[in-house]
Amino acid sequence: MIEMSEEDTTYQVPIGPIHPALKEPFMINFKLDGETIVDADPHPGMNHRGIEFMGMHRNPLKVIPLSERICGICSIVHQHMYTTAVEHAAGIEPTNRARYIRTIMCELERVHSHVLWAGVAAHEIGFDTHLHFTWKIREKVMDLLEYISGNRVNYSMWTVGGVRRDIPESMHPKIEETLTYYEELYQKLEDIFLGDPSIRLRTKNIGILTKKEALELCGVGPTVRASGVKKDVRIDQPYAAYGDLDLDYVIPSRYGYENTGDVFSKTLVRLKEVVQSIGLIRQCVDQMPDEDIDSEPKKAVLLNKLKKAEGEGIGRIEAPRGEAIHYARLKEGVEELDCWKIRASTYNNLTTYAPMFMGEQIADIPIIAACIDPCIGCMDRAEIVDVSTGKSKSYSHDELHKLSVEKTKKLLEGSL
Amino acid sequence: MKDIKLPLNPEELEEYLDERMGESIDDLEIEEIKKGIKQRAMKLIWLTVEREDFRDLVKELAKLHQPHLSVASGSDMGDFIELIYHFAVNYGYPGEEVSVNVKVHLPKDDPTISTITDIVPGAITTEREKQEFLGVTVEDIPDSRRLWLDEVFPEDKYPWRWDDKGMEEQSRYVHDEDEAATPPTKKNPRGGDD
Structure with a gap:
């Protein structure tokens, strides 16, 4: 909580809450001493749409399309958690083939999300060529997702008890082609984000989250794995087909780096996860059992079954941004969901902002705000109020971005 | 605490909690989904x-290792409010x-x-959310401001309540002024009056 008094000479900088390019309006109140950040107080809720409330007023099958519209990038994540929570509550088992198809889709989404994030990170520190490069190569995985599901953004693949579209053998060459494409390009990505000295200057030792803070604040995903915390739902509590696959925690020390928890480590973890995902998709394609894709294709029967069901269930997943969870409860004789709770990854990572921003500079705000890969990032309007004089100055998104780019230039010229 | 070695399987965890919490735990169920x-x-x-013993339970979990709190879900069960804290050990x-x-x-x-924020500092987000959505008061919470709801949202209305503190009328008729004038006719599926 930020408190200010007349004697206080610090500045308060609210950043947010709206930017048209972002899915979720968001605001962070910064308290600054000169250029240095001394406190950060996040204010979410500008885009609270009451989705849980809406879900509790419609039948469980109608909630599936609603759940995939919670987020534009993790549309698979929320569909998966919601359907598994309902399956758990009603005691319905999806078929094994459906589990494998779900896993393939989840991993494709991870590749998509991490490559997109890399572009955003590059943009925030002033490397727009890298933004265009990463977003260009992201098209390939989006094409593949469209090829499999018929949709580019909201895939509509999930249903309670299975999936709605199969991945037959005829699709395997195209999947393999895409995976090879990323494998060939991966080294270039690593050279850019891990090898380039100017990017290292802007990401090394910035936005540090210690292992202790990461654990206490219940942070999730690459944000905490970069600090050396071994938390990954895919391994800890395998869902879908992950129990059958061979995978390990992606933490920097596995690749000969230190678990520092700075922006550099977070970039490293995300890039290495792209490679891991490629491997996992190959394992799934090879091991996929020959079964039906849906355990109850007749939706009227399924709906009737859900109406009669009584119970509660949870669906947990390792989303690209970290652990996320849905809780659902069904009541016998009631068609609507009795209770639905959604918790996305950024919710838990919100609290990790304060220690990461502490002691950093205004020009580092964009990259640190982006480093947890929030479903936000909106720097549309920022206002600085000087408490001692009462004067105020507004920073637009562009000005703030300019500050960040200038810092990179100064670092390169050696004048900082 | 020296004898306890992680990881504990669910049966060992049950024994661990039983030993320390005894009577205050009810309806312990172990579930394994293959x-x-x-x-x-x-x-x-x-x-x-029991809510008096809830903090003690979290302290016992914290002795194993820093518990991960995924989230706390909550719902209006009619006569009482149920909170479910989803921990992971x-x-x-x-x-x-x-x-x-x-x-x-x-x-x-x-x-x-x-509050459990002194044991699990990351619980602050979900505790603040429970206050504004369910009308629960979290004692000794370090920051009791609203998190998601706007300032103009009514003070005594809570979106996840199904009783008179809930949102029934507002939600259904906001889009249509004529309808807003007529009293709601659709029955509450959660056991409102018939």
Whole structure:
């Protein structure tokens, strides 16, 4: 909580809450001493749409399309958690083939999300060529997702008890082609984000989250794995087909780096996860059992079954941004969901902002705000109020971005 | 605490909690869901605890290692409010993680619960959310401001309540002024008056 008094000479900088390019309006109140950040107080809720409330007023099958519209990038994540929570509550088992198809889709989404994030990170520190490069190569995985599901953004693949579209053998060459494409390009990505000295200057030792803070604040995903915390739902509590696959925690020390928890480590973890995902998709394609894709294709029967069901269930997943969870409860004789709770990854990572921003500079705000890969990032309007004089100055998104780019230039010229 | 070695399987965890919490835990259930071809199990524990002993339970979990709090879900059950704290222990051990879902029942005339932010600092987000969405009072919460709801949202209305503090009328008729004038006719599916 930020408190200010007349004697206080610090500045308060609210950043947010709206930017048209972002899915979720968001605001962070910064308290600054000169250029240095001394406190950060996040204010979410500008885009609270009451989705849980809406879900509790419609039948469980109608909630599936609603759940995939919670987020534009993790549309698979929320569909998966919601359907598994309902399956758990009603005691319905999806078929094994459906589990494998779900896993393939989840991993494709991870590749998509991490490559997109890399572009955003590059943009925030002033490397727009890298933004265009990463977003260009992201098209390939989006094409593949469209090829499999018929949709580019909201895939509509999930249903309670299975999936709605199969991945037959005829699709395997195209999947393999895409995976090879990323494998060939991966080294270039690593050279850019891990090898380039100017990017290292802007990401090394910035936005540090210690292992202790990461654990206490219940942070999730690459944000905490970069600090050396071994938390990954895919391994800890395998869902879908992950129990059958061979995978390990992606933490920097596995690749000969230190678990520092700075922006550099977070970039490293995300890039290495792209490679891991490629491997996992190959394992799934090879091991996929020959079964039906849906355990109850007749939706009227399924709906009737859900109406009669009584119970509660949870669906947990390792989303690209970290652990996320849905809780659902069904009541016998009631068609609507009795209770639905959604918790996305950024919710838990919100609290990790304060220690990461502490002691950093205004020009580092964009990259640190982006480093947890929030479903936000909106720097549309920022206002600085000087408490001692009462004067105020507004920073637009562009000005703030300019500050960040200038810092990179100064670092390169050696004048900082 | 020297003898206890992580990871604990659900049965060992049950024994651990039984020894320390004894009477105050009710309805402890162990659930194992087998998934995939290798039939690896997903392990869960469901339990109910008296609200006076809730903090002690979290302290006992924290003695094992820093518990991961996924979220606290909450709902209006009619006569009482139910909060479910979804903890995870044994993270970092492949396939051994156990979800510990702790249910706490709060009476509607006094929906208070003590904070756990001193044990699990990351709980602050979900505690603030429970205050504004369910009308629960979290005692000693370090920051009791609203988090998601706007300032103009009515003080005594809570979106997840199904009783007179809930949102029934506002939600259904906001889009149509004529309809807003007429009283709601659709029955509350959760046992409103027939």
